[in-house]
Amino acid sequence: MSDKDQAEEKLAKISTGLIQYSPEGLVPFGPVHPALKEPEYFKIILEGEKIVQVIPRIGYAHRGIERALQDRNWIQAIYLVERICGICSFSHSLAFVQTVESLTELEIPRRARYIRLIIAELERIHSHLLWLGLVGYWTGFDTLFMWIWRDRERVLDLIELITGNRVHKSYATITGVRRDLPENIERHIQPAMKYLSDRVKFYKEIINSEATILIRTKGIGWVSPDVAVRLCPVGPLLRCMGFKRDVRTDDPYAAYDEIVPDVKTSTDSDVHSLLNLRLDEIEDSIRMVLEAITSIPTGQVKSSIPRAIPRGDAMGHVEAPRGELFYFVRSEGGNKPVRVKIRTPTLANILTATEMLKGHTLADVPVVLTGMDPCFGCMDRLTIIDIGEGKRWQINGEELRRYGIEWYNKNR
């Protein structure tokens, strides 16, 4: 280490260690905080400005969707699972639909598989652009935030043109998709994709040259791959640690066996490499959408949908923009699912993100914590922890209701 580096490190140590906070050094981050789009609480223990420990406490956006799915039939369930997430709503419905389809012997038309790929990739572009804009917001670079979100409107317009909705697409259905593509859709897609690929090149230039962005993201949030593997991250967070894992190539669904994604990895595993990785993924998605729209086969987009699904258990997964999205569905032959279990990418990533924060300063919290592109609304679940007895268990709605009635009878 050179003298200059040593001097700078000493300066950093003095400048961050000078500030002494409340004795226990605890700073609440959330549940309501400008950096978080959704309610979630992180206890941050500080020493000066240095972070010693981050304790996530989840559950503020729990909506009981898994239980509510048990009261709906197979078609109604598709629209409810979409409401889990406002950003990757198509990934949720796609994962659910594919899991249900694997219980049946149904043939999915080839055209429908291509359309599913197009929508999934458009959604990936829009989700990654949303995250990139928010990185600008979290680092205080509001101009970048506004520019990227303006460009994101182009993708949302395309999605609206194809599916009829901007956010909750209501497009996937068992055995295919609900509507065919509008006529001459390539006339809208091609110029929009050209515009976006130009803009992505421009943003890549900004991110790799703008000094304030570089010092805020380079080397920030580094975690050693050994630790990371133990904590099981998924999606871009895993890929930026150098692991080539992507459901689209590992277990192809939709038309990913014919239009093969080029899975990018990085070895830096910091926030800056996440930025570059996501921009690369957008470029790859643009390529795939253009390829799919030129080689799309003709034919049906869905076949007749059965009322009842045969008895059995099924597991399915898709690569949502944030990583592997996992569904488990149990059917007992009726017109309703008996149990649906959902594991969203944010739940898999949250421990890695808190691990990434250790040793950094409070100023890094928004960038690192949200570097995994969190979606807390997707993630929350109800787990009861009895601290006194050290027990933990999960509870369903009926038990909770009975417990409430018993508690009031006893304590009134």
Next chain:
Amino acid sequence: MINWIFQLLVFPGLTFFVWIAFAFEWLERKTAAKIQSRVGPLTAGPKGFLQPVADYFKLIFKEEIIPRNSDKFVFLFGPPLYFSVPAIGAAFIPILGEKGVLSHSYDLLFILFIMAFSVLMASMLGYAAGGRYSTISIGRLVLQYTSYEVPLILSILAPALLARGLSLSKIVSSQISHWHVFYAPISFAVFLIVSLAELEKPPFDIPSAKTEIVAGWMTEFSGRPLAYIKLTKNLNYVFLSSLATTLFLGGPLLPIDVQDEFLKTILFLLVFLIKTFSVGFLIFIIKSALARIKIEQATSLLWVITTPLSFLQLLLIVLFR
């Protein structure tokens, strides 16, 4: 005497500066909106010009929430005192002639004192409000102040050296043929950087970084105290821009000689306003194109880069003048 009080309180003193402060906020919001391809304030007044005024009066009539563990006296009466700091400072700025309303022969030192006092008031307010976000913010604010005070004083010293005097009127009158910005460009740049730090604007908006510590030391304030604080921040903006104009850009002086007294005053005012708004505009553009840095990066930037640069400028002036 009445004339003097009128000058101090109405024109070119307090009321005049408050209106420029509102105009500055409007220009800031409009510029940022144009750069970010938005429309910005639109409905209140022509092109939304009265939006800052409307926001101010809205805050005045809002409920005041006083935290239980706050120091109530400082919490309620601190903000007007905080407001008075740049308001007094503004009275030293020469606008209609070579002398300000409160001008005296060592007023540059008083200006430096006022800038330090402004930070002291801010930290007092933050501590009075209590709360963890405020505490962190005050730590960062004081740390940032200790880092930028030295470059600030050194950069202000350059025009004082060039003018051989410590009064603003002497600095202004020495620029009648050449502006100091041509002899001390490095000091001017350092002064702009330091202004960003004093105003808590990107890349130095560390004490009020909203994605980290909500609103920093202003988090607990609401209603009238918050209205005073917001107005003070805008007034600080005007104060620093007009100070840059006075120190480096020749203040209100004209390149030509005008005989008619009334016409001369009007021209002085116009020249001063154009220069001040240009400096403000420059600051708006710089702040729109940058991301926030971290406190240790700010400390090292201000100590390692700007301080030696301002020394270099002073050395150059001493050697060549």
